[in-house]
Amino acid sequence: MFTCTDWLALHGLSESRVKDVISAFYAGKIDYPLPFISTDKEMPSVSDFISKKLPSQEICYKTIVVPALAAAFDNESKEQHLLCNHVELLSLSNSEEAPCTVCQGSGRSPGILMDWNGRAEDLLCLAHEAAHALQILLSEHELMPPVARETCAFIGELLLLDYVKVHLPHLHAALLDVWNSENSFYLGDCVDVLIDALNHSGVSYHYYQNYPLARLAAVQMFSYANSQSVSRLFSGGQGAMSYLPIDEMASFAAEIENPLPVFPIPDNEQPVVDAYRSLGAMALLDIESWRNASCQRIESYYLGLLKNLQARTAFIALDSDMKPVGYTTWIESSTENNLLLICQTALPNQRLNLQRTLEQHIRTTKGVDASYTRNAAKEMLVW
Ligand SMILES: [Zn+2]
Incomplete structure (x- = not known):
């Protein structure tokens, strides 16, 4: 081939x-x-x-x-x-x-x-x-x-x-x-x-x-x-x-710089603060990636992402400087080993890497090999 x-x-x-x-x-x-x-x-x-x-x-x-x-x-x-x-x-x-x-x-x-x-x-x-x-x-x-x-x-x-x-x-x-x-x-x-x-x-x-x-x-x-x-x-x-x-x-x-701040080190003692930090990073990513998220009501935007954070169905990708470059949310389908991506947002120059980083994350945390079909790409929002 x-x-x-x-x-x-x-x-x-x-x-x-x-x-x-x-x-x-x-x-x-x-x-x-x-x-x-x-x-x-x-x-x-x-x-x-x-x-x-x-x-x-x-x-x-x-x-x-x-x-x-x-x-x-x-x-x-x-x-x-x-x-x-x-x-x-x-x-x-x-x-x-x-x-x-x-x-x-x-x-x-x-x-x-x-x-x-x-x-x-x-x-x-x-x-x-x-x-x-x-x-x-x-x-x-x-x-x-x-x-x-x-x-x-x-x-x-x-x-x-x-x-x-x-x-x-x-x-x-x-x-x-x-x-x-x-x-x-x-x-x-x-x-x-x-x-x-x-x-x-x-x-x-x-x-x-x-x-x-x-x-x-x-x-x-x-x-x-x-x-x-x-x-x-x-x-x-x-x-x-x-x-x-x-x-x-x-x-x-080489001229492209990530404008976002460094993501704080997670604090296991304060999970609520961690959740707020994650929500802040997701909001900044939505703004920077021009995703049309601002038309949502603040309440539903906030509650939707919070639900994903609590269910551990959200992932924020960081670059080598520990700055956020993109995030993904998904739902776990009742079919075994099947995740349905709800949203993928990445900085304009980082779309390429988010999918691969997400696949690695899912493989290590869930022990699931992310399967890939070209049809699945059509379901992604930002690609
Ligand atoms: Zn031609």
């Missing part, structure tokens, strides 16, 4: 560097999203645009996507020639399948497989797939690690947004709307999949775990890199990971 360890090795990444990137992202240390804010008040609304279909796929490809992608390269005519003459536009055989770009071998044109309905999301998808095709051609069909190849594709989407903003401003709002809405998948659900894989060595590889690093790296490269580094990445083949700003993004994690 292909696991997270294989995935890390394939990309030349370490677990701690990937975790640092996620922590830095959660803590808001990585610049994101792009400043694609329109100031043009005359721009038609998204619904106006959606009611009008785009021209055919071929026209959009040749007149919008090709010039948008080629503009990123010094030698535009070479990339234009490759995109116009060495890429095949194909339809999906089954509309249930996801769009993709296939390398058909050296000397043959890569094929873009997707359905075209003339919508804004189709145009963004076409730019994504065309960037895959260009990366295959410029890398001379050498296989690129998935995170690097998805970074190329996401750069393609950003190039389209940039091109449209200047040359076809009436399309910009609708495309930006799609791009923003897709972030909730690439930097939401897909981060969950990546965290699951990092925390559970037995979870098998899923392609989604490539998207978060690629999405963030694309934004960084698009914002700060020059055309030479974009060109090096697209032609980088197997070695393309060395052109991604993973280290830079991971280094932002």
Whole structure:
């Protein structure tokens, strides 16, 4: 089975560097999203645009996507020639399948497989797939690690947004709307999949775990890199990971500090004081983690947590400086060895570690091995 360890090795990444990137992202240390804010008040609304279909796929490809992608390269005519003459536009055989770009071998044109309905999301998808095709051609069909190849594709989407903003401003709002809405998948659900894989060595590889690093790296490269580094990445083949700003993004994690005070040493003589201290720490964690707890009545918030503390169904995780980083509450189900998590709250950069610390706590105090399924992750409130 292909696991997270294989995935890390394939990309030349370490677990701690990937975790640092996620922590830095959660803590808001990585610049994101792009400043694609329109100031043009005359721009038609998204619904106006959606009611009008785009021209055919071929026209959009040749007149919008090709010039948008080629503009990123010094030698535009070479990339234009490759995109116009060495890429095949194909339809999906089954509309249930996801769009993709296939390398058909050296000397043959890569094929873009997707359905075209003339919508804004189709145009963004076409730019994504065309960037895959260009990366295959410029890398001379050498296989690129998935995170690097998805970074190329996401750069393609950003190039389209940039091109449209200047040359076809009436399309910009609708495309930006799609791009923003897709972030909730690439930097939401897909981060969950990546965290699951990092925390559970037995979870098998899923392609989604490539998207978060690629999405963030694309934004960084698009914002700060020059055309030479974009060109090096697209032609980088197997070695393309060395052109991604993973280290830079991971280094932002060093700037994150835990703002909470040190948790007092428990005092067995004064359990009531201990309970108040725990309640205080939980309230501070709810405030710092932006969990929407303030809408609850103080009485029910306080009584609910107190009940968990008395039943020993609450756990506060501390960092190495003994400062709180997250807490969890659960109920013990009547089924043997089964705990149902009610709430998990963690500081933005600590979500990654809370689940693992909780599993260790449950294993040592209850002698129960926390079982893990991906479906269970859906029940968690903050992941
Ligand atoms: Zn892709």
